[in-house]
Amino acid sequence: MTTAAVTRPTKRRLTPSGVLFFTRDYAVLILLVVLIVVLAIATPSFFTFPNLINIVNQNTPVAIIAIAGTFVIISGNFDLSTGAIYACGSVTAAAIAVGTGNPWLGLLAAPVAGLVLGLVNGLAVTALKVHSFLATLATSLAFGAIAVLITGGSLIAVTTKGFTDLGRNRVGGVFVAVIVMVAFAVLMWFLLQRTVFGRHVFSVGGNHHAAELSGVRVMRVRIFVFMLSGLAAGGAAAIGVSRIASAQPQAGLTYSTDAIAAIILGGTSINGGVGAVWRSVAGVFLIALIGNGFDILNLNAQLKNLVTGVIILGAVALSAIGSRRR
Amino acid sequence: MTSTEEDPSGDAAFVQLRGISKRFGGTQALDDVTISLVLGEVHAFVGENGAGKSTLGKIVAGLYTHDSGHLLVGGEEVGRWDPLRAQRGGIAMIAQELSLVPELTVEQNVFLGIEHNTLGVMKGDLSARYAELESQAHFGLPPRVKVGTLRIADQQKVEILRALARDAKVIVMDEPTSSLTAHETARLHELILGLKAQGRAVVYVSHFLDAVLEVCDTVSIMRDGRLQRSGPVAAETKKTIVEAMLGKELAFSFPERAPAPDVAATPVLVLDALASDGGVVDASLVVRPGEIVGLLGLVGSGRTEILKAVFGVDRVTGGSLTFRGENIVTSSPRRSIARGMGFVPEDRHKEGLVLARSVRENVSLAFLRHFSTFGVVDGRKERREVTRSVTGLQMRPPAIGLPISGFSGGNQQKALLSKWLIGNPQLVILDEPTRGVDIGAKFTIYEAIIELARQGVAVLLVSSEHEEVLNLSHRAYLVSEFETRGEIDPATTTLDALLYKLFSVLEPKENA
Numbered sequence: 001m002t003t004a005a006v007t008r009p010t011k012r013r014l015t016p017s018g019v020l021f022f023t024r025d026y027a028v029l030i031l032l033v034v035l036i037v038v039l040a041i042a043t044p045s046f047f048t049f050p051n052l053i054n055i056v057n058q059n060t061p062v063a064i065i066a067i068a069g070t071f072v073i074i075s076g077n078f079d080l081s082t083g084a085i086y087a088c089g090s091v092t093a094a095a096i097a098v099g100t101g102n103p104w105l106g107l108l109a110a111p112v113a114g115l116v117l118g119l120v121n122g123l124a125v126t127a128l129k130v131h132s133f134l135a136t137l138a139t140s141l142a143f144g145a146i147a148v149l150i151t152g153g154s155l156i157a158v159t160t161k162g163f164t165d166l167g168r169n170r171v172g173g174v175f176v177a178v179i180v181m182v183a184f185a186v187l188m189w190f191l192l193q194r195t196v197f198g199r200h201v202f203s204v205g206g207n208h209h210a211a212e213l214s215g216v217r218v219m220r221v222r223i224f225v226f227m228l229s230g231l232a233a234g235g236a237a238a239i240g241v242s243r244i245a246s247a248q249p250q251a252g253l254t255y256s257t258d259a260i261a262a263i264i265l266g267g268t269s270i271n272g273g274v275g276a277v278w279r280s281v282a283g284v285f286l287i288a289l290i291g292n293g294f295d296i297l298n299l300n301a302q303l304k305n306l307v308t309g310v311i312i313l314g315a316v317a318l319s320a321i322g323s324r325r326r
Numbered sequence: 327m328t329s330t331e332e333d334p335s336g337d338a339a340f341v342q343l344r345g346i347s348k349r350f351g352g353t354q355a356l357d358d359v360t361i362s363l364v365l366g367e368v369h370a371f372v373g374e375n376g377a378g379k380s381t382l383g384k385i386v387a388g389l390y391t392h393d394s395g396h397l398l399v400g401g402e403e404v405g406r407w408d409p410l411r412a413q414r415g416g417i418a419m420i421a422q423e424l425s426l427v428p429e430l431t432v433e434q435n436v437f438l439g440i441e442h443n444t445l446g447v448m449k450g451d452l453s454a455r456y457a458e459l460e461s462q463a464h465f466g467l468p469p470r471v472k473v474g475t476l477r478i479a480d481q482q483k484v485e486i487l488r489a490l491a492r493d494a495k496v497i498v499m500d501e502p503t504s505s506l507t508a509h510e511t512a513r514l515h516e517l518i519l520g521l522k523a524q525g526r527a528v529v530y531v532s533h534f535l536d537a538v539l540e541v542c543d544t545v546s547i548m549r550d551g552r553l554q555r556s557g558p559v560a561a562e563t564k565k566t567i568v569e570a571m572l573g574k575e576l577a578f579s580f581p582e583r584a585p586a587p588d589v590a591a592t593p594v595l596v597l598d599a600l601a602s603d604g605g606v607v608d609a610s611l612v613v614r615p616g617e618i619v620g621l622l623g624l625v626g627s628g629r630t631e632i633l634k635a636v637f638g639v640d641r642v643t644g645g646s647l648t649f650r651g652e653n654i655v656t657s658s659p660r661r662s663i664a665r666g667m668g669f670v671p672e673d674r675h676k677e678g679l680v681l682a683r684s685v686r687e688n689v690s691l692a693f694l695r696h697f698s699t700f701g702v703v704d705g706r707k708e709r710r711e712v713t714r715s716v717t718g719l720q721m722r723p724p725a726i727g728l729p730i731s732g733f734s735g736g737n738q739q740k741a742l743l744s745k746w747l748i749g750n751p752q753l754v755i756l757d758e759p760t761r762g763v764d765i766g767a768k769f770t771i772y773e774a775i776i777e778l779a780r781q782g783v784a785v786l787l788v789s790s791e792h793e794e795v796l797n798l799s800h801r802a803y804l805v806s807e808f809e810t811r812g813e814i815d816p817a818t819t820t821l822d823a824l825l826y827k828l829f830s831v832l833e834p835k836e837n838a
Contacts, residue, residue, distance in 0.1 A: 196694045196701045203691055206680035213639065213669060213677055214692040214745070215660040273682035 027315050028266045028282045035289045043296045051292075053174065059288045060181040061086070061236035061252065066259040066266075066280040067181075067188050068232030071225040073263050074192075076205035076272030077125065077132035079226060082233040082259055084143035085117045086252030089237030091147050094156040094247035103163035107242060111234035117143055118230020122223030132226075140256065147249035155248040158241070167243030177239045184232070189277040201225060205272025262287055265312050267319060286311075339398075340365045340527060341386060341417070341496055346395035348381055348551075350732075355381045357551045358395070363496055363527045368518055370538040370559070371531045373548030373571050374736075374764030380422075382548065383498045383531045387419030388412030417496040418489035422504060424481050428474025432456075435473050436487045459491055462524075465517075479510035486517065497521060498529040503537060504762060507625050508825065515541045533764070535564045549573055572766060580797035581772050583817070584779035587617035587800060594753050594784035595636065596648040597810075604631040604640030607808040613753065618775065618785040620795035620802035620816060624828055628808030629788045630672055633755050636786065637669040638662040650752060663692055668746025670739075672757040672788075678742045679730055685741050686712045686726040693749045715744035720770050736767025743774055753784045760794065772798060792824055804828065 023030065040047035065082045072079045089110035097106025117139070124135040169176045192198040203211040204221045212218050236255070241247045259280075266283030268275025287308055294304045339362030348356040356378045363369055363386070371379035384390045385397065388409040397404050399415045409419065426435050433456040442449040456469045465483045467476070473484055482502060489497045499518075503511045518528050518541050530542055538545060539559060546556040547570040554570045595613040600606060609632045613619045621629045634640045636647065638657030647654045649665055659669070671677035680688055689712045690697060697708040712726050719740040721733075730738060739759060746754055756775065760768045775798060779785055789795050795802055796816040804811045804827060814827070 194702055194705070196698050196703060199687060199691065199694055199703065202683055202687065203680045206682045207677075209671075209677040210680050210688075211691070213637075213659050213671055215663040216691070217660060269682070271682075273680060 024319050025267065027318055028279060028286055031311070031315070032282055032286045032289070035286065035293065039289065039293050039296065042293075046292075046296055049173075053178065055285070055288055055292050056178050056181075057175045059284055060175075060177045061240045062255055062258050062262065063181050063281055063284045064184055064232050064236040064239070065229075065255055066262045066284050067185050067277055068229045069259045069263050070266075070268055070275055070277050070280045071188070071192065071201055072132075072229045073260070073268050073270060074205045074272060074275040075201045075222060075225045076208065077222065077225065078260070079121065079136050079229045080133065080256045080260075081117070081121060081136040081140035081143055082229060083253045083256040084140040084147065085114050085230050085233035086237040086240070086255050087147040087249050088117060088143050088150070089114050089234035090241040090247035090251045091150045091156060091249055093238055093241050094158045095150055097158050097160045097163050098156060101160055103158075103160045103165070106158070106160070106163065107166055107238040110238035110241065111231050114230040114232070114234020114237070115227055116230070117234075118227040119223065121230065122226035125226065126219040126222050136256075144249065144253075151247070151249050153249070155246055157246045159245070164242050164245050167239055167241070167245075177243070180235075180239065184235070185277060185281055192277055197221070197224070202273055205274075207273070258287070259284075261308075261312055265315050267315070269319075338362075338364050340400060342396075342398040343382070343386070344396040344398070346382070346385060346392045346397065348378075348385065348390060348392050354551050356385070356392070359548075359551075359553045361546050361553065361556050363529060364544075365495060365527045366522055366525045367544055368522050368528045368530055368542045370542040370545040371529060371548060372533075372535065372538055372545060372567060374734075374766060377548040377571065377764075378551040379531050379546075379548045380500055381551075382546075383419070383500050383529055386412070386496070386529060387417055387498045389419065389421075413492055413494070416494055417498065418492060418494035419498045420482065420485045420489065420500065420502060422500045424478070424485055426473045426481055426484055429472060431470050431472055432467050432476070432484055432487075433469040435484050436491050438488070440492060455491075459487055463487060463490060463520075477510075479506050479513070482506075482514065483517070486521075494526065496527045496529065498531070500531045501533065501762070502530070503532065503534060511537065533762070535567055538567070539564060547571055568765060580794075581769070581776055583798065583800070584616065584618060584776040587614045587779070589614070591615050592651060593648075594650055595786070597632075597636070597645065598648075599645035600632070600635060600642060600647055601644030602631065602635035602640040603643050604634050605808050606631050606635050606640070608645070609635070609805075609808075609810045610645075611803050611810055613784040613786055615752070615784055616779050616782045617801070618779050618787055618799040620787045620789070620799035621805050621810075622792060622795055622802050622814070622824060622828065623805030625790060627805045629805045630757055631808060632805065632810070633669070633757050633786065633788060636662075636753075637667055637755055639669075663749065666749075666752035667755060668692070668749060668751040668753070669755045670742045670746070670757060670759055672761070674735075674738055674742060674761075679738060681731040682729065684727050685716065685721075685730045685733065688730050689715060689726070689741055689745045689748065692745055696748065711748055712744075715747050716741060718747065719744050719774050734764070734767070735761075736763040736771075739763050739771060740767065740774075743771065747778075751783060753786065754778055755786045757788045758790060759787070760789065760791065792828075793821055796821065796824065 045051060069079055069082065092113045093106040093110040096109045097103050121136055121139055124130050124139060125132045166176055171179060192201065200211065200216045200221045203216055204218050208218050237252065240252065262283035263280045264270060265286060266279030268279050290308050291304055294301055341363040343359055343361045346356055346359045359382060371382055373379040381390060385392050388407050388411055391407050397407065399417065427438065430438065433452050436456060437452055442451055453469065465487065467480060467483055473481060502514060506514060515537065521528050530538065532538055542559045544556065545559045545562055545567065547554040547567060549571055591614050593612045593614050597609050597611050600609040606628055611619065621632060623629045631640065635642055638659050638661055642657065675681065686709060690708050694703060697704045697711065709726065713724060716726060717724050721737050721740045730741060743759065760771055763771065775785055787795060787799055796819060799816050801813055802816045803813050
């Protein structure tokens with residue numbers, strides 16, 4: 001219940017609780033900075049432009065999914081189907097590019113497919129009134145099966161010219177994918193913080209009764225966040241498939257949980273109503289740096305997930321302590 | 327009895343708080359509070375919202391830990407302090423939000439956590455133990471019924487039984503009557519006197535000063551986290567307590583009624599034999615511009631449901647609803663807002679507020695499009711409008727960027743009211759606008775309601791504090807069994823006469 005620190009007498013100034021709250025609110029940034037400093041000191045090759053841009057580039061698909069997933073979590077929902085949507089998006093993009101010979105048509109088909117699958121999720125949650133956790137768990141199986149059906153279970157290799165431009169090209173030394181991701185993050189930050197829609201997302205997640213009584217179209221907001229999440233998963237798939245120039249139905253299956261872990265690690269509340277886009281971006285790169293640290297420090301890679309898991313648990317526990325003591 | 331002096335009866339006190347202080351973030355919730363709780367006494371903690379009375383009760387019961395000072399139970403200072411340790415020390419809390427498991431039966435709830443067991447396997451002696459407990463308490467609750475199906479008043483009894491089952495010597499009750507009818511309140515007071523007669527101490531945290539004067543022996547009056555005085559109730563009157571709570575002399579009265587509306591004006595709202603899927607059977611009423619119309623009925627009479635039908639929360643299934651001359655067939659809160667209605671719901675935490683968000687976001691939520699172009703919110707304009715709206719209602723502090731969860735009940739209620747003022751509504755529907763609100767804030771809310779009427783807004787008002795309806799409204803309808811049952815003139819109706827009416831209309835109809 002209460003921690004020992006609370007019983008300490010003569011706690012007059014804001015300091016101890018202030019520090020606690022700051023640590024809690026910015027835990028992900030503090031950890032990120034600490035990790036960057038440690039890795040920069042430990043290996044000179046870490047803090048170099050090629051290494052850093054590579055880390056960012058490798059994680060653009062998860063980052064894009066997590067950025068849009070932030071809306072889903074803030075609205076008080078879960079989307080466990082982003083991995084399956086990613087798979088569907090990849091195979092759709094590859095199949096259409098191969099079929100039509102037009103690389104951009106294929107790459108564009110991925111986010112469109114994602115949008116449609118997101119709509120399916122949204123309708124399952126609102127019209128069928130199924131809890132989003134269960135609804136998207138079920139749709140992720142169905143979407144995964146669709147991906148298998150499209151490919152017939154095998155891998156689709158894409159040799160269409162120009163297909164890899166999105167995933168591999170650079171502009172001024174920076175990957176196009178990274179630019180897309182950063183632009184998406186800024187756009188989503190704006191959407192969440194500065195628009196009526198963003199406010200409605202917060203209100204639906206914070207208290208959907210109050211939102212309803214304030215005239216917010218709660219169902220529509222829920223459908224939109226799932227469509228946004230689907231769109232992002234499809235977009236992430238376009239980047240991923242363009243990078244490796246082949247698609248298979250097993251691609252990206254862990255992305256749903258990776259993204260949710262990053263969002264929660266960032267400090268967005270699973271209870272809904274509270275969160276931010278930057279938090280999820282920071283969460284993605286914190287997890288990425290832990291992995292990168294294991295690689296460049298030559299640590300036992302099998303411990304990577306253990307450490308990541310413990311850190312996520314610690315971060316969530318820290319925020320829970322903060323909200324429990326009142 | 328205790329006195330304001332150096333606690334001469336300290337030995338007799340079972341619980342002693344000495345110089346207790348508690349901070350929440352930047353707020354000093356309690357500052358150097360010294361109080362003794364004596365067995366066999368009913369001790370009231372009173373004060374405005376935010377004065378610290380609830381915090382004090384929660385510290386006694388272990389829900390909060392004090393920052394400094396000493397808490398002595400049974401003569402020994404407590405170290406680590408939490409609800410479990412408090413229970414073992416003989417202190418139980420009956421919180422405002424009851425903490426029962428709705429899916430378990432009465433007896434299962436009563437003995438939850440203290441079941442007799444052998445290696446984790448429960449013994450089958452629940453009923454016997456319950457019967458023993460019941461022989462002391464005489465509550466007459468059905469032991470095998472699921473708690474979720476009981477009325478709030480009965481659930482409270484289950485909580486009391488739980489405390490008794492743990493042999494609590496001190497029972498802290500936080501606003502126990504806030505959701506009870508007058509009749510149930512009287513029953514609770516009998517129970518409290520019974521507990522006292524058994525030699526237990528009861529802490530009665532409440533806004534209702536009449537109740538305090540009626541059942542309590544000692545009263546501790548809080549203001550701004552400080553204890554004003556602690557002494558025998560016999561030495562106090564309602565007036566002296568209110569003055570100590572407010573720190574100034576205040577003749578408690580209602581503001582002057584709003585000017586009488588123009589009877590010839592076209593009504594804003596007309597209900598004719600309205601029925602709804604929320605349970606309303608037959609509601610007929612008229613509200614004119616600038617008129618405050620009250621609905622008077624007991625809790626569960628269907629007052630709230632009539633309001634919900636008007637606002638489009640529930641669907642109209644029969645009769646007619648006419649708003650500003652338009653016969654409304656399909657409705658929803660969204661459409662109602664667009665038509666010019668505003669609704670302050672009964673339960674602000676459940677239905678009114680987005681607690682995790684700021685005052686600003688809560689107040690602007692319903693009319694965001696007023697501050698936005700192409701869906702982009704103009705933050706500056708929003709801040710300006712929200713600030714104007716909340717300062718008009720004297721919300722303190724007017725720090726609109728802070729989460730609304732940190733504000734007192736009165737300020738939260740003001741925020742909910744100011745939310746609708748932004749939209750310049752034609753009809754404002756108020757369900758319990760002053761529930762759990764301190765006296766100072768109540769007065770401000772009354773004035774705001776009257777000001778609305780003065781500006782020509784129609785107001786539909788429901789309150790369990792019938793005095794409010796009688797003193798604010800121009801006309802009022804009696805509501806019972808989900809029907810409107812005639813109209814009264816509030817200005818000429820006394821509270822006693824009203825209560826008689828309310829209870830007599832409740833009498834069973836089958837012999838009629």
